[in-house]
Amino acid sequence: MGKIEIFDTTLRDGEQSAGVNLHADEKLEIACQLERLGVDVMEAGFPASSRGDFLSVQRIARTIRKCSVAALARSTKNDIDAAWEAIKEGGNPRIHVFIATSPIHMEHKLRMTPEQVVQKAVESVRYAANFTSNVEWSAEDATRSDWDFLVEIVTKVIDAGATVVNLPDTVGYATPQEYAGMFRYLRERVPNIHRAKLSAHCHDDLGLAVANSLASIEGGAEQIECTINGIGERAGNASLEEIAIALAIRKQVYQAETGLELNQIVRTSRLVSKYTGLAVPPNKAVVGANAFAHESGIHQDGVLKNKLTYEIIRPEMIGLSSNAIVLGKHSGRHAFRNKCEELGIQLDDERFHLLFKHFKELTEKRKEVTDEDIMALAADLTGKEKGADAYELVFLQVHYGAQGVSTATIGIKTPEGEFVQEAATGNGSVEAIYQTIQRLLPEPIELMDYRIQSTTSGIDSLAEVYVKVKHQGHVGTGRGIDNDVLGASAKALLDAINRIMVKVRAGAVLATNHH
Ligand SMILES: CC(=O)SCCNC(=O)CCNC(=O)[C@H](O)C(C)(C)COP(=O)(O)OP(=O)(O)OC[C@H]1O[C@@H](n2cnc3c(N)ncnc32)[C@H](O)[C@@H]1OP(=O)(O)O
Ligand SMILES: CC(C)C(=O)C(=O)O
Ligand SMILES: [Mg+2]
Numbered sequence: 001m002g003k004i005e006i007f008d009t010t011l012r013d014g015e016q017s018a019g020v021n022l023h024a025d026e027k028l029e030i031a032c033q034l035e036r037l038g039v040d041v042m043e044a045g046f047p048a049s050s051r052g053d054f055l056s057v058q059r060i061a062r063t064i065r066k067c068s069v070a071a072l073a074r075s076t077k078n079d080i081d082a083a084w085e086a087i088k089e090g091g092n093p094r095i096h097v098f099i100a101t102s103p104i105h106m107e108h109k110l111r112m113t114p115e116q117v118v119q120k121a122v123e124s125v126r127y128a129a130n131f132t133s134n135v136e137w138s139a140e141d142a143t144r145s146d147w148d149f150l151v152e153i154v155t156k157v158i159d160a161g162a163t164v165v166n167l168p169d170t171v172g173y174a175t176p177q178e179y180a181g182m183f184r185y186l187r188e189r190v191p192n193i194h195r196a197k198l199s200a201h202c203h204d205d206l207g208l209a210v211a212n213s214l215a216s217i218e219g220g221a222e223q224i225e226c227t228i229n230g231i232g233e234r235a236g237n238a239s240l241e242e243i244a245i246a247l248a249i250r251k252q253v254y255q256a257e258t259g260l261e262l263n264q265i266v267r268t269s270r271l272v273s274k275y276t277g278l279a280v281p282p283n284k285a286v287v288g289a290n291a292f293a294h295e296s297g298i299h300q301d302g303v304l305k306n307k308l309t310y311e312i313i314r315p316e317m318i319g320l321s322s323n324a325i326v327l328g329k330h331s332g333r334h335a336f337r338n339k340c341e342e343l344g345i346q347l348d349d350e351r352f353h354l355l356f357k358h359f360k361e362l363t364e365k366r367k368e369v370t371d372e373d374i375m376a377l378a379a380d381l382t383g384k385e386k387g388a389d390a391y392e393l394v395f396l397q398v399h400y401g402a403q404g405v406s407t408a409t410i411g412i413k414t415p416e417g418e419f420v421q422e423a424a425t426g427n428g429s430v431e432a433i434y435q436t437i438q439r440l441l442p443e444p445i446e447l448m449d450y451r452i453q454s455t456t457s458g459i460d461s462l463a464e465v466y467v468k469v470k471h472q473g474h475v476g477t478g479r480g481i482d483n484d485v486l487g488a489s490a491k492a493l494l495d496a497i498n499r500i501m502v503k504v505r506a507g508a509v510l511a512t513n514h515h
Contacts, residue, residue, distance in 0.1 A: 002256040004247065005040040005223040006240065007199065010272060011060070012043040012072055013237050014227035017278060019449055019468055021477045023499065024056040025382050026275040030228075031060040031069075033271050033344055037264040039067055039240075040223075041094060046072040047086035048079040051506075054086050061090030068134065070094035075124035084131045094164075095128040097121075098138035101145040101153060118153050122160045129161030136164035138201065143167075143174040147182060151189045158192045164223060165196045169212055172205025172235060176215035183219025199223035202238040204230060209238035214246055217256055228272040229280055229287065241265045241286040241318070249312055263319040267344050270372070274379035277466035277479065279453050286318060327374070329363040343371055345378045355381055362462075365483060372455040376462055380481040389415050390498040396490050398429045408432035410490065412440055415501065433490050441497065446470040449477075452485060465492040469500070476500035 011027055011034075014020070022030070027044070034042045044061065047054040061069040069090040073079035075097055087093035099121050100110060106117050121137065128135045137157045139150060154165050167186070169179060179200070187193055200216035200223070202209040213224050230239030244260050251257065269287040273280050282290040292315050294300050302309035327339055336356055340347070347355060358377045362369055394411040401407065406429040411421040422439040426432035430450070438445055449468035454461035465480045465488040478496025482488040 001251070002217075002222070004217060004221075004256045004258050005197070006038075006244070006258050006260060007041040007043065007070070007201075007223050007225040008034050008037075008039040008227065008240060009043040009201075009225050009237065010034065010227040010231065010240075012045050013201075013225075013233060014231040014272070014276070015045070016233040017231045017236065017276065018234075019477070020231070020276045020278065021468075021475075022275055023382070024052065024059060026379075027056050028059055028063060029346065029382055030268075030272060030275060031064055032346065033264070033268050034228075035064050035066050036261065036344060037268050038259050038261045040259065041068040041070050043070040043072060043096060043225075044087070048073060048076075048082040052503075054082060057083075057086040058089070061087040061093060065091045068092040068094050070096045070136065072096045072098065073124075073128070075099045075120045077124075077127060080124060080128050080131075084128070088131070092134060093132060094134040094136055095132060096136040096138065096166075097124045097128050098140050098166075099124070100140035100170075101150060102141035103146070104144065105141045114149060118156060121153055122156050125157045125160040125162045133161070133163060135162050136166055136199070137162035138166040138168055138199075140168060141170040143169040143179065143182065144171070147185050150182075151186060154186060154190050154196075155192060158190070158196045163196055164199055166199035166201050166223075166225065167216075168201035168225075169203060169209075170201075172203035172209060174202075174212055175208065176211045179212040180215040180219035183216050183221055187220040197222045199225060200238075201225035203233065204235040204237065207235075209236070210242045210246065213238040213243050214254065217254055228268050229278065229284070231272065231276060231278055239285075241269060245286050245313060245318065248317070262317055264344075265318040266320050270375055271344070271379070274375060274464075275382070277451060277477070286313065292320065327359075327363075327369050328366075329360075331363070339371075339374060340378070343375055343378075345375065347378065347381065351381050362483070370455070373462055376455045376464055376481050380479065390501070391415060391494045393487075393490050393494055394419065396433070396487055398432060398486050400429055401425075404428065406432040408436040408486075410436045410440065412437075412494065429486050430489050433486060434493060437490065437493050437497075441471075443472050445493070445497070447493075448475065450489075452488070455481075463488040465489045467492045467496050469493065469496045471497055471500045472504050474500045474503045476503065 045053040045057040047057045057071050069087050071083035071087045073083040083095050106112055125137050198221045200213050200221040202212040226240040226243055227237040228240050230236040247254050280287055282288050294303050299310050355378055392413040394413055397409045399407040405425050407425050409423040413419055422436050424435035424439055426435045447469055451466045453464050462481055463485040468477045476496045476499040478492045480488040480491030
């Protein structure tokens with residue numbers, strides 16, 4: 001049985017999903033969960049891209065011990081310096097340098113000749129290898145590159161010190177046969193290939209990312225790059241959970257195994273979905289809500305007689321458990337802490353007590369509180385700015401107008417501790433809320449995105465609202481959770497404003513330091 005290393009890039013390529021903007025606390029929590037899941041490498045970010053990304057990668061590298069933490073860099077000294085500076089205190093830090101190798105990228109994007117690209121690739125790998133022997137090099141858009149050119153450049157970067165060579169299907173263009181063929185071609189022709197591990201990195205533009213990743217194993221890949229729930233640039237990356245379960249269930253076909261703790265899959269998927277605001281489609285393989293649901297009579301009959309008739313994956317394998325302890329109104333802190341630990345929720349004492357308070361409030365309104373509710377309440381606390389520096393919703397009253405015009409009256413506490421209230425109308429209740437909050441703020445807000453989902457399917461499900469807004473020249477996302485859609489909407493908007501305020505304050509500090 002060969003070992004396949006799992007390189008998770010949820011925090012880098014996954015965060016490149018349109019509309020996703022994770023807070024540093026959320027990234028750290030996802031990183032800790034990825035460590036529990038047992039990924040071999042986690043790509044924590046692209047430190048040269050912003051000060052925030054740098055600090056977040058550094059924090060993750062300082063915390064994570066059981067897996068290698070990687071940082072992405074273009075082929076420039078600046079990017080490589082930033083990557084190394086961010087990860088150097090990690091357990092087994094990896095610098096990941098890339099440059100595009102396809103004719104279209106070299107000519108039109110990089111505006112470089114193939115010779116210049118080879119030179120830049122070699123120089124950058126050599127430079128990175130001064131810091132560590134754990135250097136990964138990627139040929140961006142490998143699948144639209146000339147295979148003989150790939151043989152030449154890969155041979156040279158291995159000589160320069162690359163110990164992992166990644167051949168991405170950057171635009172999700174390849175078919176499984178082609179992708180496996182490319183790996184085989186390089187494995188047979190690159191003379192020093194035994195000194196490096198080959199890696200696959202697939203995008204899902206044609207819906208083939210997982211199939212291509214699995215095919216790469218047949219071509220000799222030993223590392224697969226993927227993301228939780230398949231999130232990522234455009235149509236996303238190959239989904240970690242689908243690859244992991246395909247390898248486990250069809251072990252005899254692939255003759256390969258991963259070191260993943262498969263029973264952490266559901267927990268990780270839910271956490272990433274909560275923090276990114278990207279809902280998992282119900283029919284998604286492995287982690288979709290319907291992945292283990294049997295609807296039709298013939299299927300139900302078969303499953304009742306023998307599960308194996310229609311189930312190829314045991315739910316427990318991925319961490320779907322039946323709940324022995326039902327949490328409700330009469331539960332105390334011990335049972336609640338136990339449940340939090342079971343769900344992988346890690347909070348400092350202050351936030352734990354706040355979470356318990358929110359949980360108790362919810363039990364006043366419900367008979368039973370589900371795992372999803374608790375995860376949503378916990379997610380709502382992570383990354384929130386503490387009261388003192390933030391706007392806080394004090395009350396909300398909405399009058400629904402039958403003719404379409406609704407009125408909202410809102411009271412908030414400002415970061416300065418002042419209580420202010422306002423009222424405004426809008427075409428519908430949500431718009432009335434946003435118009436009112438707008439009146440309470442000194443600068444205009446532009447609502448760029450508004451999404452709503454519920455934690456469970458019941459009528460008493462919690463509402464979760466995600467918004468993306470522009471305010472004071474910055475774009476920020478916010479999340480709000482409440483029993484009521486309108487309350488969640490108001491909270492989401494204030495959360496986004498609070499997050500933007502942090503950026504505004506950081507900008508002011510930077511500007512002061514600069515002068
Ligand atoms: C396939 C992938 O997923 S690649 C990773 C994508 N991730 C990101 O882009 C992270 C977020 N990006 C950013 O924050 C910004 O794009 C930054 C900070 C990285 C760069 O910002 P800017 O300096 O303003 O450059 P911008 O993004 O407009 O253009 C990219 C530049 O990098 C160059 N470049 C692209 N790839 C590489 C590379 N691998 N090595 C060296 N240079 C490169 C481009 O040719 C362009 O150079 P030019 O300015 O000389 O034309
Ligand atoms: C930077 C590389 C690895 C990438 O994400 C891609 O080519 O898709
Ligand atoms: Mg990618």
